[in-house]
Amino acid sequence: MTTIVFPLPIAEQLYLSVSFVNNTITGTHYLSNGQPTPSSGSPSTTADSVFAKQIKHELESYFKTDSQFTLTCDLQSGTEFQRKVWQALLEIPSGEVKTYGALAKELNSSARAVGNACRQNLFPVIVPCHRVVSASGIGGYAGDTLDKQHGRINFLQIKQWLLAHEKAHIK
DNA sequence: CGAAGAGTAGTCG
DNA sequence: CGACTACTCTTCG
Incomplete structure:
Protein backbone atom coordinates (compact mmCIF):
# COMPACT_ATOMS: atom_id res chain seq x y z
CA MET A 1 0.00 0.00 0.00
CA THR A 2 1.16 3.50 -0.77
CA THR A 3 0.05 6.79 0.70
CA ILE A 4 0.32 10.30 -0.65
CA VAL A 5 -0.43 13.51 1.21
CA PHE A 6 -2.23 16.36 -0.51
CA PRO A 7 -2.39 19.88 0.95
CA LEU A 8 -5.95 21.20 1.13
CA PRO A 9 -6.83 24.82 0.26
CA ILE A 10 -9.47 24.76 2.98
CA ALA A 11 -7.29 25.67 5.92
CA GLU A 12 -3.64 26.05 6.88
CA GLN A 13 -1.90 22.85 7.95
CA LEU A 14 -4.73 20.72 6.64
CA TYR A 15 -3.99 17.78 4.39
CA LEU A 16 -5.71 14.82 2.81
CA SER A 17 -3.84 11.56 2.82
CA VAL A 18 -4.81 9.09 0.13
CA SER A 19 -3.86 5.43 0.38
CA PHE A 20 -4.00 3.08 -2.56
CA VAL A 21 -2.88 -0.28 -3.80
CA ASN A 22 -2.59 -0.99 -7.50
CA ASN A 23 -5.12 1.32 -9.17
CA THR A 24 -7.63 1.43 -6.36
CA ILE A 25 -8.04 3.87 -3.47
CA THR A 26 -8.20 2.03 -0.18
CA GLY A 27 -8.86 5.01 2.08
CA THR A 28 -8.53 8.75 2.62
CA HIS A 29 -7.93 10.63 5.86
CA TYR A 30 -7.71 14.22 6.95
CA LEU A 31 -4.42 15.22 8.53
CA SER A 32 -3.71 18.23 10.66
CA ASN A 33 -0.11 19.35 10.84
CA GLY A 34 1.04 16.02 9.47
CA GLN A 35 -0.51 14.04 12.30
CA PRO A 36 -2.94 11.23 11.52
CA THR A 37 -6.56 11.71 12.51
CA PRO A 38 -7.73 9.67 15.51
CA SER A 39 -9.04 6.78 13.43
CA SER A 40 -6.11 6.29 11.09
CA GLY A 41 -2.84 4.54 11.62
CA SER A 42 0.06 4.04 9.26
CA PRO A 43 2.68 6.68 8.58
CA SER A 44 2.65 8.26 5.16
CA THR A 45 5.09 7.82 2.36
CA THR A 46 5.29 9.58 -0.96
CA ALA A 47 5.19 7.99 -4.37
CA ASP A 48 5.55 9.02 -7.94
CA SER A 49 3.73 6.24 -9.72
CA VAL A 50 1.38 6.94 -12.58
CA PHE A 51 -1.61 6.35 -10.36
CA ALA A 52 -0.24 8.67 -7.69
CA LYS A 53 0.08 11.40 -10.29
CA GLN A 54 -3.46 10.79 -11.45
CA ILE A 55 -4.73 11.12 -7.90
CA LYS A 56 -2.92 14.40 -7.42
CA HIS A 57 -4.18 15.66 -10.75
CA GLU A 58 -7.81 14.83 -9.99
CA LEU A 59 -7.59 16.40 -6.55
CA GLU A 60 -6.05 19.53 -8.03
CA SER A 61 -8.79 19.71 -10.64
CA TYR A 62 -11.52 19.17 -8.08
CA PHE A 63 -10.26 21.89 -5.78
CA LYS A 64 -9.69 24.27 -8.67
CA THR A 65 -12.71 23.74 -10.89
CA ASP A 66 -15.02 21.35 -9.07
CA SER A 67 -14.45 18.50 -11.55
CA GLN A 68 -15.73 14.98 -11.09
CA PHE A 69 -13.56 12.12 -9.83
CA THR A 70 -12.96 9.05 -11.96
CA LEU A 71 -10.87 7.35 -9.29
CA THR A 72 -12.18 4.01 -8.13
CA CYS A 73 -12.49 3.29 -4.43
CA ASP A 74 -12.36 -0.08 -2.76
CA LEU A 75 -15.84 -0.22 -1.25
CA GLN A 76 -15.58 -3.88 -0.33
CA SER A 77 -14.97 -3.30 3.35
CA GLY A 78 -17.95 -2.39 5.47
CA THR A 79 -21.36 -4.01 5.82
C1' DC B 1 -38.52 30.43 16.59
C1' DG B 2 -36.73 26.67 20.33
C1' DA B 3 -37.07 22.63 23.39
C1' DA B 4 -38.79 18.06 24.50
C1' DG B 5 -40.42 13.51 23.35
C1' DA B 6 -41.26 9.66 20.55
C1' DG B 7 -40.05 6.96 16.72
C1' DT B 8 -36.67 5.10 13.79
C1' DA B 9 -32.68 1.50 11.82
C1' DG B 10 -27.82 -0.11 12.02
C1' DT B 11 -23.83 -1.26 14.80
C1' DC B 12 -21.27 -2.66 18.75
C1' DG B 13 -20.43 -5.00 23.21
C1' DC C 1 -30.40 -7.15 24.89
C1' DG C 2 -29.32 -2.24 25.76
C1' DA C 3 -26.84 1.82 24.49
C1' DC C 4 -24.96 4.26 21.59
C1' DT C 5 -25.63 7.91 16.93
C1' DA C 6 -23.50 12.89 11.08
C1' DC C 7 -31.92 12.05 12.12
C1' DT C 8 -36.79 13.72 11.81
C1' DC C 9 -41.37 14.61 12.92
C1' DT C 10 -44.91 16.38 16.15
C1' DT C 11 -46.29 19.07 19.86
C1' DC C 12 -46.22 22.74 22.99
C1' DG C 13 -44.98 27.32 24.57
Whole structure:
Protein backbone atom coordinates (compact mmCIF):
# COMPACT_ATOMS: atom_id res chain seq x y z
CA MET A 1 0.00 0.00 0.00
CA THR A 2 1.16 3.50 -0.77
CA THR A 3 0.05 6.79 0.70
CA ILE A 4 0.32 10.30 -0.65
CA VAL A 5 -0.43 13.51 1.21
CA PHE A 6 -2.23 16.36 -0.51
CA PRO A 7 -2.39 19.88 0.95
CA LEU A 8 -5.95 21.20 1.13
CA PRO A 9 -6.83 24.82 0.26
CA ILE A 10 -9.47 24.76 2.98
CA ALA A 11 -7.29 25.67 5.92
CA GLU A 12 -3.64 26.05 6.88
CA GLN A 13 -1.90 22.85 7.95
CA LEU A 14 -4.73 20.72 6.64
CA TYR A 15 -3.99 17.78 4.39
CA LEU A 16 -5.71 14.82 2.81
CA SER A 17 -3.84 11.56 2.82
CA VAL A 18 -4.81 9.09 0.13
CA SER A 19 -3.86 5.43 0.38
CA PHE A 20 -4.00 3.08 -2.56
CA VAL A 21 -2.88 -0.28 -3.80
CA ASN A 22 -2.59 -0.99 -7.50
CA ASN A 23 -5.12 1.32 -9.17
CA THR A 24 -7.63 1.43 -6.36
CA ILE A 25 -8.04 3.87 -3.47
CA THR A 26 -8.20 2.03 -0.18
CA GLY A 27 -8.86 5.01 2.08
CA THR A 28 -8.53 8.75 2.62
CA HIS A 29 -7.93 10.63 5.86
CA TYR A 30 -7.71 14.22 6.95
CA LEU A 31 -4.42 15.22 8.53
CA SER A 32 -3.71 18.23 10.66
CA ASN A 33 -0.11 19.35 10.84
CA GLY A 34 1.04 16.02 9.47
CA GLN A 35 -0.51 14.04 12.30
CA PRO A 36 -2.94 11.23 11.52
CA THR A 37 -6.56 11.71 12.51
CA PRO A 38 -7.73 9.67 15.51
CA SER A 39 -9.04 6.78 13.43
CA SER A 40 -6.11 6.29 11.09
CA GLY A 41 -2.84 4.54 11.62
CA SER A 42 0.06 4.04 9.26
CA PRO A 43 2.68 6.68 8.58
CA SER A 44 2.65 8.26 5.16
CA THR A 45 5.09 7.82 2.36
CA THR A 46 5.29 9.58 -0.96
CA ALA A 47 5.19 7.99 -4.37
CA ASP A 48 5.55 9.02 -7.94
CA SER A 49 3.73 6.24 -9.72
CA VAL A 50 1.38 6.94 -12.58
CA PHE A 51 -1.61 6.35 -10.36
CA ALA A 52 -0.24 8.67 -7.69
CA LYS A 53 0.08 11.40 -10.29
CA GLN A 54 -3.46 10.79 -11.45
CA ILE A 55 -4.73 11.12 -7.90
CA LYS A 56 -2.92 14.40 -7.42
CA HIS A 57 -4.18 15.66 -10.75
CA GLU A 58 -7.81 14.83 -9.99
CA LEU A 59 -7.59 16.40 -6.55
CA GLU A 60 -6.05 19.53 -8.03
CA SER A 61 -8.79 19.71 -10.64
CA TYR A 62 -11.52 19.17 -8.08
CA PHE A 63 -10.26 21.89 -5.78
CA LYS A 64 -9.69 24.27 -8.67
CA THR A 65 -12.71 23.74 -10.89
CA ASP A 66 -15.02 21.35 -9.07
CA SER A 67 -14.45 18.50 -11.55
CA GLN A 68 -15.73 14.98 -11.09
CA PHE A 69 -13.56 12.12 -9.83
CA THR A 70 -12.96 9.05 -11.96
CA LEU A 71 -10.87 7.35 -9.29
CA THR A 72 -12.18 4.01 -8.13
CA CYS A 73 -12.49 3.29 -4.43
CA ASP A 74 -12.36 -0.08 -2.76
CA LEU A 75 -15.84 -0.22 -1.25
CA GLN A 76 -15.58 -3.88 -0.33
CA SER A 77 -14.97 -3.30 3.35
CA GLY A 78 -17.95 -2.39 5.47
CA THR A 79 -21.36 -4.01 5.82
CA GLU A 80 -23.89 -4.52 3.06
CA PHE A 81 -25.84 -1.52 4.22
CA GLN A 82 -22.82 0.74 4.37
CA ARG A 83 -21.81 -0.19 0.85
CA LYS A 84 -25.32 0.57 -0.37
CA VAL A 85 -25.19 4.00 1.23
CA TRP A 86 -21.71 4.78 -0.09
CA GLN A 87 -22.76 3.70 -3.58
CA ALA A 88 -25.76 6.01 -3.33
CA LEU A 89 -23.47 8.85 -2.28
CA LEU A 90 -21.41 8.41 -5.44
CA GLU A 91 -24.54 9.07 -7.47
CA ILE A 92 -25.21 12.49 -5.96
CA PRO A 93 -23.81 15.01 -8.46
CA SER A 94 -21.75 17.96 -7.37
CA GLY A 95 -23.86 20.98 -6.53
CA GLU A 96 -26.72 18.86 -5.22
CA VAL A 97 -27.45 17.70 -1.71
CA LYS A 98 -29.78 15.13 -0.21
CA THR A 99 -31.11 14.89 3.30
CA TYR A 100 -30.48 11.85 5.48
CA GLY A 101 -34.24 11.27 5.42
CA ALA A 102 -34.52 11.35 1.63
CA LEU A 103 -31.65 8.92 1.24
CA ALA A 104 -33.19 6.70 3.90
CA LYS A 105 -36.45 6.59 1.97
CA GLU A 106 -34.68 5.43 -1.18
CA LEU A 107 -32.95 2.67 0.76
CA ASN A 108 -36.00 1.74 2.85
CA SER A 109 -34.11 2.63 5.97
CA SER A 110 -34.04 5.42 8.52
CA ALA A 111 -32.30 8.76 8.64
CA ARG A 112 -30.36 7.82 11.72
CA ALA A 113 -29.04 4.65 10.10
CA VAL A 114 -27.94 6.60 7.02
CA GLY A 115 -26.09 9.01 9.29
CA ASN A 116 -24.33 6.06 10.89
CA ALA A 117 -23.19 4.75 7.52
CA CYS A 118 -22.00 8.17 6.38
CA ARG A 119 -19.96 8.49 9.56
CA GLN A 120 -18.21 5.24 8.64
CA ASN A 121 -17.26 6.51 5.17
CA LEU A 122 -13.64 5.56 4.49
CA PHE A 123 -13.21 7.96 1.59
CA PRO A 124 -14.01 11.54 2.59
CA VAL A 125 -13.98 13.96 -0.39
CA ILE A 126 -13.90 11.16 -3.00
CA VAL A 127 -17.07 9.51 -1.73
CA PRO A 128 -19.09 12.70 -1.21
CA CYS A 129 -20.66 12.15 2.18
CA HIS A 130 -20.58 15.93 2.57
CA ARG A 131 -23.51 16.09 0.13
CA VAL A 132 -25.83 14.62 2.73
CA VAL A 133 -27.30 17.23 5.05
CA SER A 134 -29.91 17.27 7.77
CA ALA A 135 -33.47 18.38 7.15
CA SER A 136 -32.93 21.39 9.40
CA GLY A 137 -29.37 22.45 8.62
CA ILE A 138 -25.95 21.21 7.68
CA GLY A 139 -25.88 18.05 9.78
CA GLY A 140 -22.64 16.45 10.95
CA TYR A 141 -19.33 15.44 9.42
CA ALA A 142 -16.68 12.92 10.45
CA GLY A 143 -18.31 12.57 13.84
CA ASP A 144 -18.55 16.29 14.50
CA THR A 145 -21.91 17.97 14.97
CA LEU A 146 -22.95 21.54 15.61
CA ASP A 147 -23.04 20.63 19.28
CA LYS A 148 -19.69 18.94 19.68
CA GLN A 149 -16.32 18.96 18.01
CA HIS A 150 -14.03 16.03 18.65
CA GLY A 151 -10.46 16.48 17.40
CA ARG A 152 -8.34 19.47 16.43
CA ILE A 153 -9.74 19.52 12.92
CA ASN A 154 -12.90 21.53 12.41
CA PHE A 155 -14.71 19.00 10.25
CA LEU A 156 -17.90 21.00 10.01
CA GLN A 157 -15.94 23.83 8.48
CA ILE A 158 -14.60 21.42 5.88
CA LYS A 159 -18.11 20.25 5.01
CA GLN A 160 -19.27 23.83 4.75
CA TRP A 161 -16.29 24.69 2.53
CA LEU A 162 -16.83 21.74 0.19
CA LEU A 163 -20.52 22.54 -0.25
CA ALA A 164 -19.76 26.20 -0.93
CA HIS A 165 -17.09 25.16 -3.40
CA GLU A 166 -19.65 23.02 -5.22
CA LYS A 167 -22.13 25.89 -5.07
CA ALA A 168 -24.64 23.73 -3.25
CA HIS A 169 -27.13 25.62 -1.19
CA ILE A 170 -28.51 24.26 2.04
CA LYS A 171 -30.87 25.62 4.61
C1' DC B 1 -38.52 30.43 16.59
C1' DG B 2 -36.73 26.67 20.33
C1' DA B 3 -37.07 22.63 23.39
C1' DA B 4 -38.79 18.06 24.50
C1' DG B 5 -40.42 13.51 23.35
C1' DA B 6 -41.26 9.66 20.55
C1' DG B 7 -40.05 6.96 16.72
C1' DT B 8 -36.67 5.10 13.79
C1' DA B 9 -32.68 1.50 11.82
C1' DG B 10 -27.82 -0.11 12.02
C1' DT B 11 -23.83 -1.26 14.80
C1' DC B 12 -21.27 -2.66 18.75
C1' DG B 13 -20.43 -5.00 23.21
C1' DC C 1 -30.40 -7.15 24.89
C1' DG C 2 -29.32 -2.24 25.76
C1' DA C 3 -26.84 1.82 24.49
C1' DC C 4 -24.96 4.26 21.59
C1' DT C 5 -25.63 7.91 16.93
C1' DA C 6 -23.50 12.89 11.08
C1' DC C 7 -31.92 12.05 12.12
C1' DT C 8 -36.79 13.72 11.81
C1' DC C 9 -41.37 14.61 12.92
C1' DT C 10 -44.91 16.38 16.15
C1' DT C 11 -46.29 19.07 19.86
C1' DC C 12 -46.22 22.74 22.99
C1' DG C 13 -44.98 27.32 24.57
